[in-house]
Amino acid sequence: MxxxxxxxxxxxxxxxxxxxxxxxxxxxxxxxxxxxxxxxxxxxxxxxxxxxxxxxxxxxxxxAGMLRVVAVSDFAVHGYHILIHLAVQVSGRPALEVAEDLAVFPEVFAAHLVTGSYEISLLLTLRDIDELPPLITGTFAKVPGIKSMTPAVGLDIVRYALDTGPVDSRSAA
Amino acid sequence: MSRPELDDLDRQLIGILAQDARVSNRKIASDLGVNEGTVRGRIKRLQQEKLIAFTALTGMKLEKAANIAFMAIQADTAHVRRIARDIADIPLVKAVMIMLGPFNVMATCLYHDLDDLHRLASGRILEVEGVTHVETSLVVKTVKISNRVVRITDADTLSQG
Incomplete structure (x- = not known):
């Protein structure tokens, strides 16, 4: 053709x-x-x-903003040794506002609004476990509307390759 | 996870290629003030060590399956690695992590419609031997996503799914 x-x-x-x-x-x-x-x-x-x-x-x-051909890099390149999923329940505030407030922090790797028993799915990437206490009790504590956070600790990434999604982001990997 | 040895030149290279993988070795070499052979060698090493991979990221419009769901999966702890790998092999499953928490495997899946999702959750994932429970959360809005950082595997499974 x-x-x-x-x-x-x-x-x-x-x-x-x-x-x-x-x-x-x-x-x-x-x-x-x-x-x-x-x-x-x-x-x-x-x-x-x-x-x-x-x-x-x-x-x-x-x-058309539909394609980016890029180098993707492994978690190891960034020194992300700790991975934590947080299931966040929201109360008294629109979930989207809470999610947007949380998404600005660099430790938040991904943030989605979801259906189910909690409203926000967060994936955190940390270089060291010492970063966790100040993040939770300091940084996140200042975001209003969080009712509860249920963690699950990532033990191994078997696969992680999201090759679709917004492609316009020029943020360096 | 291992800690790779990366110097400033490696990081500059990764930065350039993360913006556009189709820029020529010659252009990179002249931008960084090194010779072309160095660029070629470094890129080859980064690929061989599974630190970078070159791929295409596409807008959701390209995909027939353009919705995201998270599956919180409870699976037999004695066989969790095998179970996680089996789930990772299912088409449209884009991410699988072994977790310690209320569930022990988390999968991120793409789907087209609810029939599709039902087939995936009840048909494929629940059928994997050792999976006892699947709780599905549908993504109604993506607030932040990082698709430039991935796990580069042996199989290199970056292509489709």
Whole structure:
């Protein structure tokens, strides 16, 4: 399949909300997931495309905010030796406000609003267990609306690879 | 977890590649004032030591399964490692951690609709030998997510799922 007509390409540039992936896009992404440093030429050869199609489509997906090809790094690179899940129950305040207040702290690796017996799921990454007491009894204690926090300590990460989600974040890994 | 030996150059390299993995060795070399061979060698070492991996992060729109659920799983403690690995092999399961707490395995899964989720929770995860209970929490809003920091495994399972 060859590059899209220019008119269609132009349309996509200002209609990001309407951005749609086609099969060729998906195949290119699949190649990039396997090896993000594969050259356009290598990807083109394995998919029976021409290199310029590959580069145009990658750029188009990147510009639409739908794709980032990046190096991801292991927890070990960051020295995150301690991992704790906190199930947070909220009372007297909207859960979203509490979650947003908690999310600003660097120790909070992930924060989600969830359904179930608690409202906020937090994942904390710490370099040392000594960081925990001041975080809980000092930092988090100042956030209003927290009713309870139930911890679970991470003993081993068997798998952790969330390759979808917001891709616009430019925060360094 | 082991503590890798990383110098300033390694960290600069990781910083650059975390923004854009498709920048050429030549460009990195000239930006950092080192030669291209050094860049190539360092990248190779970081990959071999499973400290970095190159992959594509995509917006949820690309996925047919665009919703996230957390599964708090109770499993037989005597076989928890095997159970966690079995769960990690299930398609659409993106993260699995062995925990000490009210549950002993936590899984993060992607799903498309409730039928899909039911198949995953009751069909696949509860079917794993040794799993006794699965409590599912649906994510209604993601406030913060860190998809640049991962566990790089032997199998390298970064691709799809």
């Amino acid at each position: 060859l590059a899209r007509p220019a008119a269609e390409k132009g349309l996509n540039n200002y209609m990001n909300d309407m951005f749609a992936f086609d099969e060729t896009d998906r195949k290119i992404v699949e190649q990039l997931r396997r090896n993000g440093r594969a050259t356009n030429q290598q990807i083109a050869e394995s998919l029976n495309l021409i290199a310029s199609t590959v580069s145009t489509r990658i750029r188009r997906m990147e510009e």
